[in-house]
Amino acid sequence: MANLTDRIKISDRLAGAAAWLVLQFFRLFEIPLSFIQRIVGVRGMPWIFLLPNLAFFGLFVVIPLCINLAFSFTGGTDLYLSDRVYTGTEQYGFLLDCETFGDPITCREDRFWKGLYNTATFTVFQVTFLVLFSMITALILNREIRGRGFFRAVFFFPVLLSPVVVALIWKWILLRDGILNAFLVSVGLDKILFFVSPEWSMFWAVFVSIWAHMGFYTLILLAGLQAIPPDLYEAAEMDGTSKERVFWRITLPLLWPNLLVVVVLALIKGVQIFDEVFVLTGGGPGTATQFIVQYIYNTGFTEPVRNFGLASAASIVLGLVLFVLTITQLAATRARDNG
Amino acid sequence: MTLNLKSLLTVTSVAAALMASSALAQTELRMMWYNDGSEGEVMQTILDRFEADNPDITVVLDVVPYKAVLESLPIQLAAGAGPDIARVTDLGGLSEYYLDLSPYVSDTEYWETSFGPFLNWLAPDSDRISGFMTQLTVTGPYVNKTLFEQAEVTMPGDGATWDDWATAVVVVADKLDIPIPMAWDRSGHRVAGPAIAMGAKMFDADGNPALVDGGLKKMAQRLYDWHQDGTMSKELWGSVSGSTYLGANEDFANAQVVFYMSGSWQIPQFANKIGDAFDWWAVPAPCGDAACTGMPGGAALVALQDTKHPEEVGKLMDFLAQEENLAEFYGKTLFIPGHLGLATGGVEFATDDPRAKHALETFSGAVPTISQTAFDLQGYKNNRVLFNALISRLNEAIVGELTLEQAYARMEEDVANQLAELNR
Numbered sequence: 001m002a003n004l005t006d007r008i009k010i011s012d013r014l015a016g017a018a019a020w021l022v023l024q025f026f027r028l029f030e031i032p033l034s035f036i037q038r039i040v041g042v043r044g045m046p047w048i049f050l051l052p053n054l055a056f057f058g059l060f061v062v063i064p065l066c067i068n069l070a071f072s073f074t075g076g077t078d079l080y081l082s083d084r085v086y087t088g089t090e091q092y093g094f095l096l097d098c099e100t101f102g103d104p105i106t107c108r109e110d111r112f113w114k115g116l117y118n119t120a121t122f123t124v125f126q127v128t129f130l131v132l133f134s135m136i137t138a139l140i141l142n143r144e145i146r147g148r149g150f151f152r153a154v155f156f157f158p159v160l161l162s163p164v165v166v167a168l169i170w171k172w173i174l175l176r177d178g179i180l181n182a183f184l185v186s187v188g189l190d191k192i193l194f195f196v197s198p199e200w201s202m203f204w205a206v207f208v209s210i211w212a213h214m215g216f217y218t219l220i221l222l223a224g225l226q227a228i229p230p231d232l233y234e235a236a237e238m239d240g241t242s243k244e245r246v247f248w249r250i251t252l253p254l255l256w257p258n259l260l261v262v263v264v265l266a267l268i269k270g271v272q273i274f275d276e277v278f279v280l281t282g283g284g285p286g287t288a289t290q291f292i293v294q295y296i297y298n299t300g301f302t303e304p305v306r307n308f309g310l311a312s313a314a315s316i317v318l319g320l321v322l323f324v325l326t327i328t329q330l331a332a333t334r335a336r337d338n339g
Numbered sequence: 340m341t342l343n344l345k346s347l348l349t350v351t352s353v354a355a356a357l358m359a360s361s362a363l364a365q366t367e368l369r370m371m372w373y374n375d376g377s378e379g380e381v382m383q384t385i386l387d388r389f390e391a392d393n394p395d396i397t398v399v400l401d402v403v404p405y406k407a408v409l410e411s412l413p414i415q416l417a418a419g420a421g422p423d424i425a426r427v428t429d430l431g432g433l434s435e436y437y438l439d440l441s442p443y444v445s446d447t448e449y450w451e452t453s454f455g456p457f458l459n460w461l462a463p464d465s466d467r468i469s470g471f472m473t474q475l476t477v478t479g480p481y482v483n484k485t486l487f488e489q490a491e492v493t494m495p496g497d498g499a500t501w502d503d504w505a506t507a508v509v510v511v512a513d514k515l516d517i518p519i520p521m522a523w524d525r526s527g528h529r530v531a532g533p534a535i536a537m538g539a540k541m542f543d544a545d546g547n548p549a550l551v552d553g554g555l556k557k558m559a560q561r562l563y564d565w566h567q568d569g570t571m572s573k574e575l576w577g578s579v580s581g582s583t584y585l586g587a588n589e590d591f592a593n594a595q596v597v598f599y600m601s602g603s604w605q606i607p608q609f610a611n612k613i614g615d616a617f618d619w620w621a622v623p624a625p626c627g628d629a630a631c632t633g634m635p636g637g638a639a640l641v642a643l644q645d646t647k648h649p650e651e652v653g654k655l656m657d658f659l660a661q662e663e664n665l666a667e668f669y670g671k672t673l674f675i676p677g678h679l680g681l682a683t684g685g686v687e688f689a690t691d692d693p694r695a696k697h698a699l700e701t702f703s704g705a706v707p708t709i710s711q712t713a714f715d716l717q718g719y720k721n722n723r724v725l726f727n728a729l730i731s732r733l734n735e736a737i738v739g740e741l742t743l744e745q746a747y748a749r750m751e752e753d754v755a756n757q758l759a760e761l762n763r
Contacts, residue, residue, distance in 0.1 A: 076763040079417040085763045105745065108752075114740075176518070176574060195578040198738070282579030286738035290580045298581050302410050304432055304723035305757040306417070 065319075071312035077305055084309070091313035112314055114287045115295035122206060122277075122291060123270035130210045130217060130266050131259070137214065138221035139251075152222075156215035166212045167279035174204060195281055198288035205277045205289050212276060213269065217262045224258030225251070257336065264329035268322055292318050366651045367397045370640075371412060371425040373405040376607030378473070378672040385668060389658050396651050409584070416643065423646040424656070426473055428638050430460045431720025437461060437469035438642040443653020444468065450660065453678050461639055463720040470641035471660045472677020473668070477702045477709065478532045478602040478633035480504070480625065481609070484618035486597050490514040494622070501533060501561060501625045505570050508597040519572045521565060522587035523600040525579070527726025530733070531716055532634035533600075534558040536627030541716045541725070550725050550754055551747045554629060559733055559743060566737045577738045582727035591619070602633070603702035607673040610695040621698035623705060632710040635717050637677055675703055682706075721758065728753035 036048055047054075067081065072091055074084035099106035104113035141152055158166060173179045174194045181191040194200040228251065236246050252259075274293035277283070283290035283298075290298075292314065300311030370386075372379055379402050386398045401422065403411075408427060415421040416436040427433055441447050450468045451458065461469045487494045490511040495503040505521060512520035523529050535541065538554030565571040575587050591599040592612045609619050624633040640659065642652045658664065662680055669676045669686045673695060676682045688699060716722055728750045736746035 075760060077417075077761055079414070087763075105741070110749070193572075193574055196573040196738075282583050283581060284579040284734075284738070285573065285577040286735045286740040287580045288738070288740075294580075301414060302581070302583075303757070304429070304721070304727055305761050306413065307757075307760050310760075 068312045068315060071308055072316050073309075075309045077307070079308070087309065091309045092317075094310065095313055095317065109310075111287060111290065111295055111298075112292075115290055115292040118202075118287070118289060119271055119273070119291045121202065122209075122273060122289075123267060125202075126206045126209050126270045126273075127263065127266045129206065130214060131263055133210060134214050134217035134221055134262065135259075137218045138225055141218065141222055142225040155218055158212045159215040161212070163212065163275040164279050166208060167276045170204065170208045170211075171280055196285055198285055201281045201285060201289045205273075205281060208280055209270075209273065209276055213266075217266060220258055220262055221255065224255045228254045257333075260329070260332055260336065264325065264332075267325050271318070271321060271325065366395055366648050367399060368424065368646075368648060368651055368655060369399045369401055369422040371401050371403060371408065371422040373403055373408050373426060375405075375604045376611060376672060378607070378668070378674070381668055381671045385659065385664050389655060392658075393654065396655065398655060406584075416645070419645050421643050421645055423648060423652050424470075424640060424642055426638055426640050428636070429723055430637075430639055431463045431718065432723050433641070434462055434464070434469070434720055436643055436645070437467065438644040438646060438649060438652065439465075439467040439469065440642050440653050440656055441468050443650055444657045444660075453660070453662070453680055455679060457637075457639070457677055460718050461641060463718060470639045470656065471665075472637045472639050474604060474637050474672070474674035475635065475677040475682075475706075476603045476637040476675065477635055477705050478529055478600070478624070479702060479705060480622055481591060481599045481601060481605065481698070482508075482620045482622050483591070483594060483597050484620040486511050486515055486517060486594070486617070488618075494620075495625075497623055498631065499625055501536070501558075501627060504598060504625050505561070505565060509570055511597045517595065517597055519574075519587070519590060519596045520569070521571050521598045521600070522575055522590060522596045523562075523571065524587065524602075525576050525583065525585040525730060525734075527582070527723075527728075527730040528634055528636060529600055529602070530558065530562070530729055531726065532624060532632055532713055533627060534729075535634075535710050535712045535716070536624065536630045536632050538627065538629035539712070541712055542719075548719065548721070548725055548754060548758070550729060551751055554627075555729075556743075556747065557628070559729075559736075559747075562733060563737055563743055573737065576734050580731070580734070582731045602636070603675050603698070604638075606695055606698045606702075609698075610673060610690055610692045613694075614692070615694075619694050619698075621701040623701060624708070630710045631708060632713055633705055634713050635706070635709050637675075639677075673699060675699065675706075721761065724754055724757045724761075728757070 033048075037045055040048060070081055071084070073086060073088060074081065075087040075090065076083075076085045078084050095109050095112050097108040098104075098113065101107070101113070104110045104117060107113045137155055141148060141155070145151070161169075171178075175181070176191060176193060180194075185191060192200065194204055232250050232254075233246065236250060241249075272293060273291050274297065277289055277291060278294055278297075281289040283294050296311045296314045296318070299307050299314065372382065379400065383400055386400060390396065390398060408425065409429070412421060412425055412427065413429075413433060416433065421436065440450075444450060447468060450471075454468075454471050457472045457475075458466075458468060461467075482494065484494065487507075492507055492511050492514070495507050508520040511517065531539075531541070534555045534557075537557040538552075539558065540549065540552055540554065543549040562571070566573055566576065575585055575590075579585060586601065587596055587599055588601065588605055588608060590596045591601075592609065594617055603621075606621075613619050624631050640656070642649075642656055646652050659668075660678075662678065665676065665678050666681055666686055668674070669678070669681060669688075671689045673688055673690055676686050682703075688696065690696060716725070719725075732741065732746040732750045732753065735741045735749075736743045741749065
């Protein structure tokens with residue numbers, strides 16, 4: 001008994017010493033922080049605490065954005081801004097010079113417009129089916145089914161893979177001598193050259209992208225579904241409400257905030273699509289799956305004449321599209337919150 | 340006091356010796372390198388000898404994918420952060436970043452007599468010595484001769500035209516159910532030779548680039564037709580966008596292709612991969628209306644001007660360029676020599692493979708038949724602008740996004756726009 005008391009005393013003393021050390025450690029900051037507070041005042045202190053994050057954001061987002069903007073008003077192939085020729089809005093004029101905006105071939109920089117239209121097509125299909133499949137999967141995984149944990153892991157697993165790995169796996173499946181064609185031949189069908197057909201290429205670009213990202217969005221929706229109070233469903237059940245009506249009247253409205261986040265995130269990621277499709281189809285056949293980010297990459301980095309000015313102008317246009325999408329999200333969220 | 344002075348001297352001497360030895364090991368040169376076959380290993384053995392003779396210099400051979408040499412190296416060079424030495428194929432396009440080795444090599448006359456015409460490819464606007472050719476290449480076709488024998492079809496002989504070959508390979512492929520009768524590397528450089536054979540001039544009377552003319556249209560029309568009628572598979576050219584390079588070497592090695600338009604650099608790879616599995620046979624460049632020519636080209640090892648050790652780079656390049664070292668390099672790698680002395684004197688190639696020997700003889704023998712236009716195009720420092728416009732726009736026509744006429748117009752616009760940007 002005496003031993004136990006001694007041990008407790010020792011542990012108390014150790015805990016006290018540790019607490020004292022922690023206190024002393026934080027007191028180290030007290031003097032400089034008090035000094036700063038005297039200078040900037042209490043109202044200025046939040047900015048001091050935000051400073052590390054702001055510095056990081058400025059260094060890696062704001063400064064590159066400004067440099068990019070400056071590049072878009074220059075021409076030539078020099079890498080350093082100081083060596084480049086000022087061209088005003090010439091690069092934007094070149095990008096936006098079209099006889100008919102609906103027909104990329106009539107545009108001076110046809111590949112930019114093809115990239116834009118391809119991106120829009122991809123985004124519409126990818127976001128629609130991504131949200132739909134994520135929703136269905138989340139609804140299924142939210143039910144008491146056998147092996148629920150296993151299936152949640154299975155659906156989330158592709159999210160953990162690198163986009164390049166995802167694309168290579170599917171490329172090997174879809175090539176002329178890939179697994180899928182081997183299967184088609186084994187059941188008496190002809191091989192399909194998927195990457196030669198524009199329609200098939202776009203289909204697989206959308207499919208692979210959904211396969212790779214669905215787990216992440218499913219998780220968000222699943223979290224939303226689990227946050228819906230069960231007593232609402234119990235009350236509906238007692239009232240004899242049909243399952244369809246429960247879904248439309250209870251599940252969907254209460255899931256709306258999560259759904260909105262999923263739609264906007266998927267839209268932004270869709271517009272930014274590059275790596276998976278670049279590895280999977282290389283942008284082909286022709287320019288059928290060449291998206292706007294690949295256009296920027298090619299223009300700035302793979303052409304023999306590296307047109308950094310034009311690539312920068314195109315990326316500013318892309319930035320504006322993303323800005324509009326973000327504003328839309330904010331507006332929709334606020335509208336929802338307000339009423 | 341005497342003891343103290345002695346101790347001081349001893350300590351100082353030891354310190355000086357340590358500093359000197361560390362200074363000896365301080366120069367590290369980085370060489371960016373890509374491999375077509377086993378040339379990296381051959382180069383490493385020669386570098387090991389250099390390091391043994393020069394213990395104060397270490398050379399790191401950075402082996403990278405070919406794509407990195409095409410796409411990443413130019414950006415590194417523009418940023419002033421490139422390696423000391425690199426193996427490149429855009430010989431003239433990167434020339435602004437090359438170091439003039441003249442002050443650092445022991446005998447500039449040796450360089451000029453050994454590498455004369457190729458030095459101009461590396462320095463189109465000056466008399467600089469910037470490097471040497473690790474291989475001279477000639478574009479041309481390989482044929483799966485075994486398939487011709489199995490199909491009992493006679494192979495077109497010397498002087499055969501592109502149309503003769505196209506007809507013959509389709510018959511072979513049909514008889515043996517081979518998926519790809521004819522394949523070409525997806526590269527503007529590969530198309531240029533046959534286009535010149537059809538009469539393409541590539542330059543106007545003033546020497547300015549003029550990509551689209553009757554000769555080019557004749558070859559482009561054939562390529563378009565062959566893709567539509569199945570002579571060529573759209574899998575290679577049609578399956579990617581822009582000017583992305585794709586080769587059909589894997590398909591040819593797997594006997595999925597009857598006729599493969601590529602070049603001499605494939606010899607070591609085919610000797611290694613195919614061996615005697617079937618008779619892979621290099622044939623002379625097929626003829627067009629104007630000539631029977633391929634395109635010359637090659638890879639060069641160049642010194643780069645941002646190096647902090649120009650003297651050591653010069654020493655290394657001088658060592659590597661010596662005839663005995665290059666004879667070993669070309670001989671073991673099965674590359675066509677880019678050294679005039681070795682080209683005329685002959686190199687003992689380290690192979691007993693009759694197919695490889697025949698291919699080396701075929702491509703070496705093709706050098707005198709190469710059209711002057713092809714040499715001029717290879718020497719033009721912005722030739723990649725033309726090659727890329729050609730391949731990317733022709734591809735868009737082949738997959739049906741543009742008509743051939745629209746593609747020609749776009750090719751000219753692309754070349755004009757890119758050259759204008761370059762000349763700002």
